[in-house]
Amino acid sequence: MEYKDYYTILGVASDATQDQIKQAYRKAARKHHPDVSKDAEAEAKFKDIGEAYEVLKDPEKRAAYDQFGANWQEGQPFEPPPNWNAGFEFRGAGAAGTDAGGFSDFFESLFGHGQTGRQQAHAFRMKGEDHHAKIVIPLADAYRGSRQTITLTRPVVDREGRVSANPHSLHVTIPKGIVEGQRIRLEGQGLPGYGDSPPGDLYLEIAFQEDRLFHAEQRDIHLTLPITPWEAALGAAITVPTLDGQVQVRIPEGSQGGKKLRLKGKGLCSAHHQGDQIVTLQIVVPEPTTEEQRQLYRTMREQMPFDPRAGLER
Amino acid sequence: MSEHHITIQGIILNEETRCSLADLCSLCGVNTEAIHEMIDEGLITPEGFSVQEWRFTAVAVKRVQKAVRLQRDLRINLPGCALALDLLDELEELRRLARHR
Numbered sequence: 001m002e003y004k005d006y007y008t009i010l011g012v013a014s015d016a017t018q019d020q021i022k023q024a025y026r027k028a029a030r031k032h033h034p035d036v037s038k039d040a041e042a043e044a045k046f047k048d049i050g051e052a053y054e055v056l057k058d059p060e061k062r063a064a065y066d067q068f069g070a071n072w073q074e075g076q077p078f079e080p081p082p083n084w085n086a087g088f089e090f091r092g093a094g095a096a097g098t099d100a101g102g103f104s105d106f107f108e109s110l111f112g113h114g115q116t117g118r119q120q121a122h123a124f125r126m127k128g129e130d131h132h133a134k135i136v137i138p139l140a141d142a143y144r145g146s147r148q149t150i151t152l153t154r155p156v157v158d159r160e161g162r163v164s165a166n167p168h169s170l171h172v173t174i175p176k177g178i179v180e181g182q183r184i185r186l187e188g189q190g191l192p193g194y195g196d197s198p199p200g201d202l203y204l205e206i207a208f209q210e211d212r213l214f215h216a217e218q219r220d221i222h223l224t225l226p227i228t229p230w231e232a233a234l235g236a237a238i239t240v241p242t243l244d245g246q247v248q249v250r251i252p253e254g255s256q257g258g259k260k261l262r263l264k265g266k267g268l269c270s271a272h273h274q275g276d277q278i279v280t281l282q283i284v285v286p287e288p289t290t291e292e293q294r295q296l297y298r299t300m301r302e303q304m305p306f307d308p309r310a311g312l313e314r
Numbered sequence: 315m316s317e318h319h320i321t322i323q324g325i326i327l328n329e330e331t332r333c334s335l336a337d338l339c340s341l342c343g344v345n346t347e348a349i350h351e352m353i354d355e356g357l358i359t360p361e362g363f364s365v366q367e368w369r370f371t372a373v374a375v376k377r378v379q380k381a382v383r384l385q386r387d388l389r390i391n392l393p394g395c396a397l398a399l400d401l402l403d404e405l406e407e408l409r410r411l412a413r414h415r
Contacts, residue, residue, distance in 0.1 A: 030388055035380045036402065038409075046387075127343065130379070173323045182372065184324035185341075201341075204324065215414055222414070272330060 001105045003078035006052035006065065014066070018057065025053040034132070043132075051103045061111060078106060128193040128200035136207045137174060139214055139221070142268055143243040145176030150204070172204065177270030179218055180208050213241060219268045219275025226284045227251060242266045242277050249279065257283040327372035332361070338370045342378045349378070357381060357396040 007014045010024045031037065032045040039045070055061045135150055152168050172184065183203045190200025214221050225240060235253035239246050244266055251261075259281045267275020288294040339346055352358050358377050360368040380402075381395040390398060 026388075033384070033387055035383055036398075130343075170322060175326055178326065179328065183327045183376065185327055186322055186324040189322070202324075217410070270328065270330075 001078050001109060003068070003076045004048070004051070004104060004106045006055050009048050009052040010056065012056075018059070021053070021056045025049060025057070029053075040134075047103075051107050054103070055107070055111070065110070126194040127197050128191040130200040131190040131202045132205065133202065134205045134207050135172075136209050138209050139211050139216060140243055141174055142178050142180075142206070142208065142216075143176070143221075145178075146174045148172050148174055152202075170202075174206070175270070177219070177268045177273065177275070178206050179268055180206055180216055182206050214243065214277075216268065219273060221267045221275065221277045223277060223279050224282050225249075225279045226282050227255075229283055229285060232256065232281065232283050240279060251281070255281055257281055327375060329372070331372040331375075332369040333375065335360075335365060335368050335370070338375060338378065341375055342382055344378065344382060348382075351392055352378060352381060352396075355392045355396045357392065357399065 007016070010021060010028060012020055012024045016024070028049045029046065032039070032042050032049060034043045034046055036042075037045075055065050131152070133150070133152060135148060137146070137148065141148070148171070150170050150172060152170065170186070170189065172186070174184070178184075183205045186202040186204065188199050189202035192199050208216055214223055216222070221243060223240070223242075225238070227236070227238065231238065231251055232255045233253070235255070236251045238249050238251055240249045240263075242263060247263065247266070249261060249263065261279040261281070263277040263279065265274055266277035269275050286293075288297055333341065335346060335349060338349060349358075353360060358370065358374040360370055360374070362368045377399055380399060381392070384390045384395050384398055385392070
């Protein structure tokens with residue numbers, strides 16, 4: 001078990017006033033709330049902040065914690081000395097709750113199972129909390145559907161009421177055509193219930209891995225396709241990558257850069273919804289490297305009267 | 315430490331998902347009164363005319379769950395939640411646009 005420096009976690013000095021602690025907690029909670037923060041560690045940070053505040057807001061617990069003082073540092077291996085809490089009155093109150101919310105082992109070794117205001121407010125029979133996790137999948141898996149194995153650690157309570165972390169592997173079916181931000185609900189795979197109540201649910205939110213070629217907007221897959229000026233001007237048949245493999249695409253004669261071509265059904269399609277692939281043309285101008293090549297450009301300048309800035313006059 | 319292997323097929327919350335008022339309450343762990351308040355606040359809008367016909371989308375489920383957590387964890391009141399959710403949606407959209415610029 002590792003020592004947790006609650007003062008560092010909240011970013012306050014060890015002689016901070018109760019008001020300063022409260023303010024630091026509220027500020028940090030807003031910043032790191034998992035629904036607000038994009039940080040992958042937000043959930044863990046938010047928990048740490050809540051745990052730190054749970055101890056430091058209560059003068060009794062804070063005094064007990066302060067005994068360890070400056071000799072300890074965040075992350076250092078830690079065992080509480082025997083009878084370390086003699087003379088403090090908080091011990092014992094927490095034993096009834098299962099605290100599926102999951103305070104750290106460090107917290108529980110000192111203060112027993114957590115009793116946050118949230119849990120106290122509810123009766124002892126109560127459905128377990130829902131658990132939310134994000135899974136990041138390649139676009140190809142969303143296109144075709146796949147099976148993913150995810151590993152979650154969740155607290156399990158044994159017969160004596162001891163809480164231990166239990167790694168749990170779940171094989172989850174990702175359906176074809178799932179879209180970023182959509183969720184899969186796994187009933188009963190959340191945190192254990194209180195009393196004989198059922199466990200909560202697990203929600204897996206889908207996110208896509210960054211892809212070198214494609215990006216998804218809802219069901220549509222976007223690709224930028226570089227082409228030559230002559231392919232744009234004269235038209236061409238070009239091989240284009242899609243999530244379904246290579247396809248032949250006809251570039252119409254006289255295409256301009258930025259033109260979008262729609263490949264129907266090559267996006268993320270589910271049973272009832274179709275997605276397309278949107279190909280945006282990008283004209284790449286070759287740099288002339290020989291005298292003959294420069295001459296070609298000069299010939300174009302002389303033989304193709306063209307003013308692309310005609311619309312800029314005011 | 316034992317490791318369990320379970321294969322499960324979850325329920326997909328997508329564009330086709332619709333749930334009743336009772337489903338929404340049980341999914342989000344709130345009572346109907348709380349849902350009525352959220353509808354009054356414009357935080358979610360049901361489809362259908364009468365309460366019996368009300369149907370809620372997967373987006374509504376997500377918004378209610380987020381609102382419940384924001385209320386509980388950050389003590390934000392309902393108008394504040396509605397504002398926060400709208401701003402978070404907007405932020406998400408702007409981030410998405412910025413990523414592909």
